[in-house]
Amino acid sequence: MNDQHPHSHSDFTEMDWEELAPVLEREAVLATPMYEQAADWLRTLLGGAEERAAGEASVRRVWDVGSGPGVVTCLLARAFPHAEVVAVDPAPALLARARDRAARLGLADRFRTHEAELPGDDLETLGTADLIWTSKVLHHVGDQQAAVALLAGRLRPGGVLAVAEGGLPDRILPRDIGIGRPGLQARLDAAQEEWFAQMRAGLPGYRETVEDWPALLTAAGLADTAGRTFLLDLPAPLDGTARDHITARLARAADQYADLLDETDRKTLTRLTDPKDEASVAHRPDAFFLTARTVHAGCAE
Numbered sequence: 682m683n684d685q686h687p688h689s690h691s692d693f694t695e696m697d698w699e700e701l702a703p704v705l706e707r708e709a710v711l712a713t714p715m716y717e718q719a720a721d722w723l724r725t726l727l728g729g730a731e732e733r734a735a736g737e738a739s740v741r742r743v744w745d746v747g748s749g750p751g752v753v754t755c756l757l758a759r760a761f762p763h764a765e766v767v768a769v770d771p772a773p774a775l776l777a778r779a780r781d782r783a784a785r786l787g788l789a790d791r792f793r794t795h796e797a798e799l800p801g802d803d804l805e806t807l808g809t810a811d812l813i814w815t816s817k818v819l820h821h822v823g824d825q826q827a828a829v830a831l832l833a834g835r836l837r838p839g840g841v842l843a844v845a846e847g848g849l850p851d852r853i854l855p856r857d858i859g860i861g862r863p864g865l866q867a868r869l870d871a872a873q874e875e876w877f878a879q880m881r882a883g884l885p886g887y888r889e890t891v892e893d894w895p896a897l898l899t900a901a902g903l904a905d906t907a908g909r910t911f912l913l914d915l916p917a918p919l920d921g922t923a924r925d926h927i928t929a930r931l932a933r934a935a936d937q938y939a940d941l942l943d944e945t946d947r948k949t950l951t952r953l954t955d956p957k958d959e960a961s962v963a964h965r966p967d968a969f970f971l972t973a974r975t976v977h978a979g980c981a982e
């Protein structure tokens with residue numbers, strides 16, 4: 682449940698990210714407090730605590746690669762108020778959404794978009810960056826090491842590449858929810874792992890990679906690697922937006938992992954996602970949203 686994947690279970694690699702735009706947008710908005718903490722940490726890496734003001738001013742070019750609808754791109758634009766910010770993504774409709782969002786937030790004058798797909802499309806026309814952020818994107822790229830190397834090569838000396846990958850699986854319900862068999866989340870995690878492995882194996886240019894992100898950053902020539910994990914803690918009772926989001930996520934899980942779950946769990950998911958059912962996420966007092974994302978950073982020398 683860490684990510685949204687628009688596939689049917691027979692098709693692991695054909696992504697329709699544009700169809701997922703509203704889901705990606707809502708998820709990133711819910712997670713804004715977590716991304717704000719990550720941006721604070723990146724400011725200290727780029728500027729140092731004492732030179733914070735100077736550090737901010739020296740950050741002139743920020744890219745968000747695989748930006749999706751641009752929620753985090755806009756957050757980075759606010760965190761680095763002297764920077765020109767570029768949302769990079771292969772999906773034109775998501776970039777259009779990102780531009781609309783930037784305009785609504787009064788950021789349009791230093792916000793632009795660039796259509797590109799890693800690692801095939803080179804980013805040379807963009808020049809170099811002080812900060813490259815990429816969140817939940819590299820695991821959709823067949824050759825993750827090649828993508829890290831390409832991004833590392835676009836940093837100016839002293840610039841930082843920040844890769845948000847992994848952390849903790851999302852938690853949304855207690856172990857025993859009074860319907861079905863206790864431990865549904867653990868079984869959804871196992872199904873997701875199975876699905877994920879098949880998805881990755883089907884990606885164009887797939888290469889097996891040990892997902893040791895500090896090692897991948899170091900192999901790409903970056904130094905001073907560091908990692909930090911940021912928590913999102915939305916306790917019960919949830920508001921309507923968070924309930925809608927979790928309902929959509931469970932509905933998608935029910936579809937994606939149908940072949941990987943037993944009949945009891947499929948029935949439980951049907952009840953959890955049916956707003957007419959009193960036991961559904963739309964009504965339950967015990968639904969919450971707890972997750973954590975790890976950001977791995979490396980610095981160009």
Ligand SMILES: C[S@@+](CC[C@H](N)C(=O)[O-])C[C@H]1O[C@@H](n2cnc3c(N)ncnc32)[C@H](O)[C@@H]1O
Binds near residue numbers: 705749775817
């Ligand atoms: C799970 S979404 C993450 C969106 C956003 N970074 C976030 O954290 O909310 C993955 C994004 O990566 C983009 N993407 C997928 N494959 C890509 C590739 N090979 N190169 C660049 N972006 C890619 C998709 O279009 C989508 O917007």
